[in-house]
Amino acid sequence: MHGPAQAGWLLVTLCAATGAYCLLRMRSRIEEQRRTAGGEALMGFAMALMAVPAAVVSPPRWVWLAYAAVFGAAALRSLWSARTGRHHLHHLIGAFAMVYMSLAMTMTPMAHAGHGSSGAPVLTGVFLVYFAVYVLRSGARLAPARTAAAPAGPSVPLGWADRPELALACRLSMGMGMLAMLLTL
Template sequence: MHGPDLVSWLLAVLTAVSGGYCLSRLRHAPCSPAEGAPTGSTRADGTTTVRRRWRDHESDLAEGLMGCGMAAMAVTGTAVPGEVWAWVYGPPAVLLLLAAARRPDRRAHRLHHAVGALAMTYMALVMAAGSGHSGHHAAADSPALTGALLAYFGGYALWSGSRLLSTSGGTVPTSGGTVPVASAGLTKACRLSVVIGMFAMLLTM
């Protein structure tokens, strides 16, 4: 990634903290519902508590790995070959796309994470080409694809940010029942930070 060192370090700190928080949420077993939400209870949308907690864990894992990966990529730059990052994020992107096709109830979440993994793979390939000849870099860097990814993550950040700001006092429903807005807001803020980090990395290409 190009740009001032200070920007790279700030981006690394932001994404590392956000990714670390998402990964820390995995310590709660998905089959152990929160107090007041019995195992197997069904919500109004027809999904059970355990099934929703598995979906939340899947999101936490994907976003945690994405955030930590962006932090490592921002700090190491070209020290780690771009091909390595491509192999780290390429296969999960394919698996997420296949999983999204199989489960309609999780399609939106998995497609979002697949786009994130594909964006990481794309940036890694551009980095790999950029460390070689300039002609190869031009061939790997597609302005149209970069613009499309910027539009997606920029739009997603605005949508997610508006939802976060519209949340007021009380409790909000989650996979484990209801939790205070402060706790749910922190989770949404960390996930929003990962998206903003992705947008910033695409801008510095």
């Protein structure tokens, strides 16, 4: 994506680290964690590659078309999975946003470099609003809340890949990354 190089490298680091953690989450004992971790790892690594500053490498047009094809397939998978759970809709919207950004990069690459951009299209605004709300909600869910005393009895210790707050932090960081990428579009 186009924008300041330092911000681009920070975004690359954030997204790559998130993708790596999501790969490790695929070893979770919790089935739902394993099921969503692969798609989230794909999203994290793809966002990292897409965020490499344009001054370092400016991929040819076919790379952006390949991104669009991969995330189009991911969107279809998310659409199929959405039949069983509402949380898959977020993955669907994220995949559509990646398709949208990839196609935008193929159509007017100079406009994205800051040369003659005529304003943000409506779809960019819709994605920005969605991901802003998603980030705020996810951040609020991570904030500590007062809870009742822990129930008596033995509890099963969770492994580091099974921690729901780490999965939520992973999703939060990808949502922030998506916001940053959409802002540079």
